[in-house]
Amino acid sequence: MAAETSPAVETIDFSSGRRKAQVAMLLYPDCTLLDFAGPHTALVPYADIHLVWETLDPVITDSGVTVHPTMTFEQCPAELDVLFVPGGTGQTRAVLNQKALHFLTDRGAQAKYVTSVCTGALVLGAAGLLNGYRAGTHWSVRDLLPLVGATPVNERVVIDGNRITGGGITAGIDFGLTLLAKLVDEEAAQTSQLAMEYAPEPPFDAGLPEQAPPAVVERLTTMMAGPIGEITRALEDLRPGDTDRPIR
Amino acid sequence: MAAETSPAVETIDFSSGRRKAQVAMLLYPDCTLLDFAGPHTALVPYADIHLVWETLDPVITDSGVTVHPTMTFEQCPAELDVLFVPGGTGQTRAVLNQKALHFLTDRGAQAKYVTSVCTGALVLGAAGLLNGYRAGTHWSVRDLLPLVGATPVNERVVIDGNRITGGGITAGIDFGLTLLAKLVDEEAAQTSQLAMEYAPEPPFDAGLPEQAPPAVVERLTTMMAGPIGEITRALEDLRPGDTDRPIR
Numbered sequence: 001m002a003a004e005t006s007p008a009v010e011t012i013d014f015s016s017g018r019r020k021a022q023v024a025m026l027l028y029p030d031c032t033l034l035d036f037a038g039p040h041t042a043l044v045p046y047a048d049i050h051l052v053w054e055t056l057d058p059v060i061t062d063s064g065v066t067v068h069p070t071m072t073f074e075q076c077p078a079e080l081d082v083l084f085v086p087g088g089t090g091q092t093r094a095v096l097n098q099k100a101l102h103f104l105t106d107r108g109a110q111a112k113y114v115t116s117v118c119t120g121a122l123v124l125g126a127a128g129l130l131n132g133y134r135a136g137t138h139w140s141v142r143d144l145l146p147l148v149g150a151t152p153v154n155e156r157v158v159i160d161g162n163r164i165t166g167g168g169i170t171a172g173i174d175f176g177l178t179l180l181a182k183l184v185d186e187e188a189a190q191t192s193q194l195a196m197e198y199a200p201e202p203p204f205d206a207g208l209p210e211q212a213p214p215a216v217v218e219r220l221t222t223m224m225a226g227p228i229g230e231i232t233r234a235l236e237d238l239r240p241g242d243t244d245r246p247i248r
Numbered sequence: 249m250a251a252e253t254s255p256a257v258e259t260i261d262f263s264s265g266r267r268k269a270q271v272a273m274l275l276y277p278d279c280t281l282l283d284f285a286g287p288h289t290a291l292v293p294y295a296d297i298h299l300v301w302e303t304l305d306p307v308i309t310d311s312g313v314t315v316h317p318t319m320t321f322e323q324c325p326a327e328l329d330v331l332f333v334p335g336g337t338g339q340t341r342a343v344l345n346q347k348a349l350h351f352l353t354d355r356g357a358q359a360k361y362v363t364s365v366c367t368g369a370l371v372l373g374a375a376g377l378l379n380g381y382r383a384g385t386h387w388s389v390r391d392l393l394p395l396v397g398a399t400p401v402n403e404r405v406v407i408d409g410n411r412i413t414g415g416g417i418t419a420g421i422d423f424g425l426t427l428l429a430k431l432v433d434e435e436a437a438q439t440s441q442l443a444m445e446y447a448p449e450p451p452f453d454a455g456l457p458e459q460a461p462p463a464v465v466e467r468l469t470t471m472m473a474g475p476i477g478e479i480t481r482a483l484e485d486l487r488p489g490d491t492d493r494p495i496r
Contacts, residue, residue, distance in 0.1 A: 034289040037282045041280070041281065065299070070314075139445060157451075177452065187461070189451065190454035191467055194454050194465065195417070197366075197386060197417055202421075203425050204441055212441070220442055
């Protein structure tokens with residue numbers, strides 16, 4: 001079990017005011033805005049959150065919203081409380097970006113929590129950070145987790161040692177509140193939840209493939225076939241055992 | 249009842265591919281990222297979404313994330329399918345911004361749907377757009393809605409004629425999916441819901457003041473007293489009947 005090899009994780013009393021949690025979120029081109037907006041909003045009263053990328057040039061997310069990184073890889077603190085990777089249609093380019101993988105591998109070796117939402121798990125995994133761990137991701141790519149050495153789990157937030165991985169997009173809110181309870185305490189998480197008025201009432205019962213009408217699942221599966229083929233090939237190329245694989 | 253005076257609203261067949269819905273979201277300084285990230289993500293496969301502000305200079309949201317407007321007030325189409333205002337701690341400055349109120353009043357008079365999430369309802373209301381309507385907003389400022397002539401409703405998404413107003417922050421996701429079902433159809437909304445894996449599992453039962461521990465409600469109420477006092481005074485000054493009120 002991965003849990004046996006995980007570093008010890010202590011609850012840190014950030015609410016004492018001693019210091020804020022240091023959180024780095026990878027902000028790569030065509031990542032999904034809502035993947036990081038959810039946990040960002042939950043955590044930000046208690047954390048210094050850095051949006052990290054190669055340069056400080058604006059990054060266009062996959063819904064077309066342009067966001068500014070706040071730090072480059074080099075500027076990011078070496079010791080992080082949380083390393084976080086969002087998902088997004090830019091996942092394949094992120095997985096093929098050696099600087100990004102190097103950053104993740106380096107910071108991931110020291111971070112208290114190594115985390116992701118949605119297809120961010122595949123990017124974390126490409127950096128070798130989910131090898132031997134149980135993990136969650138977007139439902140459409142759950143079957144790809146073994147390509148990075150992870151055991152797929154069909155749960156909204158999966159905790160294995162200091163790895164915390166969320167399901168697709170909106171799972172980031174549940175993930176963020178879960179992480180906040182660990183980083184600070186339950187009252188902090190409840191305060192963020194109340195501030196965000198997070199008492200969801202989905203208007204339809206279609207948030208999981210087991211629930212949605214078959215025609216909707218089929219429509220979306222067809223729409224995503226291209227990007228899923230792309231990331232599958234990229235991860236197969238990166239698979240441990242490849243002689244020229246520079247990471248891990 | 250406001251519903252009697254509301255313009256007729258038809259369902260538009262955007263899924264036919266004829267044209268995408270034209271959506272304008274007000275992107276003001278210190279608005280809340282998640283307020284618009286939720287509906288943006290839900291709507292974007294079916295809509296051209298414009299982030300609109302005075303200039304194209306980057307705007308810092310109230311969690312510190314910097315986002316680019318895509319259009320100025322002048323560049324924004326005159327006829328919109330959706331006019332949307334997010335909430336945020338910058339609400340008071342938005343309410344005092346004559347150009348922003350003028351833009352809202354002008355586009356709101358023609359838009360098929362006039363909408364908000366969170367304290368965005370107070371900004372809409374300051375522009376005279378909720379006068380006589382039932383409306384929702386963040387739980388902490390619901391009592392302020394009568395200052396803009398609206399009747400407060402304790403529901404997550406409130407529909408009154410072509411006004412659709414959501415509760416606090418995360419209500420934007422429920423709002424966005426509800427709006428999408430009206431703009432396109434139920435299958436479109438279900439497709440977005442499945443793409444976003446919106447099958448929420450809040451880790452705590454603290455998303456509403458009726459549910460959260462009293463200490464958490466008190467803590468947050470104290471934290472928000474300053475900004476709430478500020479917006480209250482601004483809305484009292486703008487109240488209909490003021491002789492020098494330029495809008496409405």
